[in-house]
Amino acid sequence: MANGQWFPPDWPDRIRALADGSLTPVAPKRAATVMLLKETGSGPAVHMLRRRASMAFAGGAYAYPGGGVDPRDDDHHVRWAGPSRAWWADRLGVDEKAAQAIVCAAVRETYEEAGVLLAGPDADSVVGDTTGADWEADRAALVARELSFAEFLDRRGLVLRSDLLGAWTRWITPEFESRRYDTWFFVAALPEGQRTRNASTEADRTVWMAPAEAAAGYDRGELLMMPPTIATLRQLVPCASPAEALTAARSRDLTPVLAQARLVAGEVVLTWPGHDEFTKHIPSGTARA
Numbered sequence: 001m002a003n004g005q006w007f008p009p010d011w012p013d014r015i016r017a018l019a020d021g022s023l024t025p026v027a028p029k030r031a032a033t034v035m036l037l038k039e040t041g042s043g044p045a046v047h048m049l050r051r052r053a054s055m056a057f058a059g060g061a062y063a064y065p066g067g068g069v070d071p072r073d074d075d076h077h078v079r080w081a082g083p084s085r086a087w088w089a090d091r092l093g094v095d096e097k098a099a100q101a102i103v104c105a106a107v108r109e110t111y112e113e114a115g116v117l118l119a120g121p122d123a124d125s126v127v128g129d130t131t132g133a134d135w136e137a138d139r140a141a142l143v144a145r146e147l148s149f150a151e152f153l154d155r156r157g158l159v160l161r162s163d164l165l166g167a168w169t170r171w172i173t174p175e176f177e178s179r180r181y182d183t184w185f186f187v188a189a190l191p192e193g194q195r196t197r198n199a200s201t202e203a204d205r206t207v208w209m210a211p212a213e214a215a216a217g218y219d220r221g222e223l224l225m226m227p228p229t230i231a232t233l234r235q236l237v238p239c240a241s242p243a244e245a246l247t248a249a250r251s252r253d254l255t256p257v258l259a260q261a262r263l264v265a266g267e268v269v270l271t272w273p274g275h276d277e278f279t280k281h282i283p284s285g286t287a288r289a
Contacts, residue, residue: 003219005227005278012282014176015261015268028172028180030098032106033066035168035232036116037242038190038208044242045210046233047114047196049203061224062207062214065113065200066106068181072148073104079153081123082163091167092184093254103162106186108149112142113200118165118188119158126161128193139199164188166249169235171228174259174270182256185232187249189242211236227278228257 017023036047048062074097083091088099111117111130120126138155141147153160165186173180190196198206209217211233217223218230225233239245259278261270268282 003221005218005225005230011176011270012268014178015270015282016263018176018261019263019268023176025175026178026180028182030069030102030105031067031181031183032069032102032109032186033064033183034106034110034165034186034188035064035236035245036110036114036188036190036196037236037245039242040208040210043210043240044236044245045208046214046236047190048207048209048214048229049113049198049200050205050207051202052204061226061229063226063229064185065110065116066183067109067113069101069105070108070145070149072150073108074098074101075148075150076100077154078104078150079159081120081159081161082165088162091254092170102184103165104149104160106165106184107160107162108142110188112139113203114206115139115197115199116190116194117158118161118191119153119156120161121157121159123159123161123163126164126191126194127156127158128191130194131197143201164191166246166252167254168249168252169228169232170254170256172256172258174261176261183228184254185228187236187242187245189246211239227259227272227275231257231272231275231278 014023037044048064050062078100085096085100088103089096092099092102107118115130117127117130138152142152165188168185168187170184172182215233218225236245239248257272259270259272261268270280272278
């Protein structure tokens with residue numbers, strides 16, 4: 001392959017089925033993912049995990065911590081600090097209940113998959129070390145959905161620090177996919193005193209890499225990635241620090257990016273608006289790209 005773009009072998013057939021009306025799109029589920037950044041002295045590094053090769057979706061691809069919204073993430077009892085739910089609703093383009101759920105999912109999934117918690121005892125502090133048997137027991141209960149995020153925060157006497165997140169972009173899984181997500185990407189700086197670990201059962205490796213280094217690995221075909229991952233890495237390259245990325249997030253356009261597929265003279269043309277590098281041309285009768 002010319003680069004590391006992940007492309008499932010069944011996409012061409014599904015695209016054609018969508019075009020001829022024999023495939024009905026499934027509704028996307030809301031999700032959130034976080035590009036966790038840390039300062040290295042020569043610019044920021046981003047935390048990435050490699051999905052296990054056995055995973056049905058994007059196996060072997062590099063991604064960020066993240067996942068779907070838990071129905072309980074919109075619990076009105078969630079302890080909250082930072083910009084209001086109304087502010088986040090306006091920023092994310094949803095109602096206040098959905099805004100809380102999306103922000104909670106971003107913070108919860110980062111803790112579940114990377115062991116990093118964007119919360120503190122009050123609006124001006126962040127927890128330090130989150131390792132240890134008691135923390136791990138709570139994290140495991142969150143993963144198993146035995147404990148809601150609101151209950152977790154209450155148990156720990158913590159408030160969610162929504163001000164530590166910056167909304168970066170929004171991508172929606174193509175209509176021809178069997179599993180679809182409406183995903184908001186956030187940036188956040190690694191809190192002082194905390195450290196990442198591979199806490200995800202879906203990943204076999206985690207790394208800290210400079211965005212430019214990760215993008216170069218993709219370009220050489222050494223690192224497999226989905227379009228949103230490599231696109232966001234390229235967008236992070238100009239940022240000289242995590243703080244600069246958080247500042248840049250304030251003015252980022254959150255218009256959803258949704259792949260478009262069309263038939264042109266029997267050829268399937270797959271495009272992502274605003275991201276020409278991902279365009280695919282699939283000749284008629286071709287089973288895969």
